[in-house]
Structures are given as C-alpha cells and as structure tokens.
Amino acid sequence: MNRLIDPLHPLLVTSLRATRRAFWIVAAIVLPFGAFCLSAPAWSDEGTGTTVGVMAIGALCVGVGAFAIKMIAAHWDLDQAPPVRVLRERPGDIVWIYVQEIQAGAYGVQRRTFNIQLALRDGKTLTLAVKRKHRDELMALLHQAAPDAALGYSKALAARYKQIKRGVTPSAA
Structure with missing residues (x-):
C-alpha cells in the first residue's frame, strides 16, 4: 500500500467530486435529449429516413448518457474511485x-x-x-x-x- 499520499487528500476529493459532477452534467443533458430523439416516431412528420436518423442520434445520446452514469457509479464511493484505487494499489x-x-x-x-x-x-x-x-x-x-x-x-x-x-x-x- 502506498503511504506517500492519502488517497482521500482534500485536493483529491475535491477533484473527484468535480469529475463526478461533470459526468452528472453530461448525463442530465444527453439522456433527456436521447429519449426525446428516440421518441421520434411519435412526433415526427418527416420521412422515414429523417426519423431513423433522429432515432440514431437518440441512441448515440443514450449510449453516452449510459457511459456517464457508469462513470458516476464508479466515482460514487470516493474511496473506491478508479484514480484512488490506482494511487493506493498500483x-x-x-x-x-x-x-x-x-x-x-x-x-x-x-x-x-x-x-x-x-x-x-x-x-x-x-x-x-x-x-x-x-x-x-x-x-x-x-x-x-x-x-x-x-x-x-x-x-x-x-x-x-x-x-x-x-x-x-x-x-x-
């Protein structure tokens, strides 16, 4: 175990919280937009090609949002966040x-x-x-x-x- 740095040093904790907050912002923006785009068949009067294109953008946004949620979960317990684990263990x-x-x-x-x-x-x-x-x-x-x-x-x-x-x-x- 690395004793040179406290894995929960206040600067590191502040940085981890800021990182988690950035992922929250991404998720809060792209998930609702993705859901809206995926609902295109319900509201779109455009042709099939446009509707499918909008739905593809929606699927991409939901994928980015899912990644952001995964990163939020990884950084939820600051003591187990990936940077802290690397600093502590490797x-x-x-x-x-x-x-x-x-x-x-x-x-x-x-x-x-x-x-x-x-x-x-x-x-x-x-x-x-x-x-x-x-x-x-x-x-x-x-x-x-x-x-x-x-x-x-x-x-x-x-x-x-x-x-x-x-x-x-x-x-x-």
Whole structure:
C-alpha cells in the first residue's frame, strides 16, 4: 500500500467530486435529449429516413448518457474511485501525469477548464477535473505518489505513451 499520499487528500476529493459532477452534467443533458430523439416516431412528420436518423442520434445520446452514469457509479464511493484505487494499489502503473487545458467558448464567452490526466502502463487514462488554483499542488501530490511517472505534456512524451499503449517498449522503438 502506498503511504506517500492519502488517497482521500482534500485536493483529491475535491477533484473527484468535480469529475463526478461533470459526468452528472453530461448525463442530465444527453439522456433527456436521447429519449426525446428516440421518441421520434411519435412526433415526427418527416420521412422515414429523417426519423431513423433522429432515432440514431437518440441512441448515440443514450449510449453516452449510459457511459456517464457508469462513470458516476464508479466515482460514487470516493474511496473506491478508479484514480484512488490506482494511487493506493498500483502507483507504479502511472507512467505519465499531465495537465490538459480545455478552452471552450459560446457567444463570445470563453471558458477554460483543466483536467489532470493519469496515463497508465496498460494504456488506460484516468481523468481528474481540477481547478486552476489547485492544479500545481495536485500535480505535486500525484508526483509524490508516482515519482517514476513523467510529468508535463510534450509531443515526445505523447509519442512515447502512444508506443506504450501499443505494447511497444519505448526504449526498443
């Protein structure tokens, strides 16, 4: 068991709750829209092709919503959330930690959000939503838990991790 980091450190808990909240928002938007689209035969006066297309979009939205619900369930018990379990049980599997900045804008209003990505040896990636004011402190905390992990983003690290995902040892490539 890794004693370098408290898996329920307040910064980590805040980040896990923000991640769970983001999935709630996704589910709250796409599930009702998907259900509406799937009910297209009841309200659509368009042709069969259009109705089937709308229903396909609805099925896709319901699928995304189901994934969001699955992620909400995975993050429900914070002590058993995937990032906490990896930090507690397999911190050596974390090979790369970096901050992902997402810029989105609508109607002239720009919004920047930040995620911390934990890239694992098996090719999976875990995401933690983080506030700008906490990102450096949380990065340091995660690096303390996984000292062998590469830190920060670069194209070279992205290429190296892509090789790891393919099962190629980076030194052999």
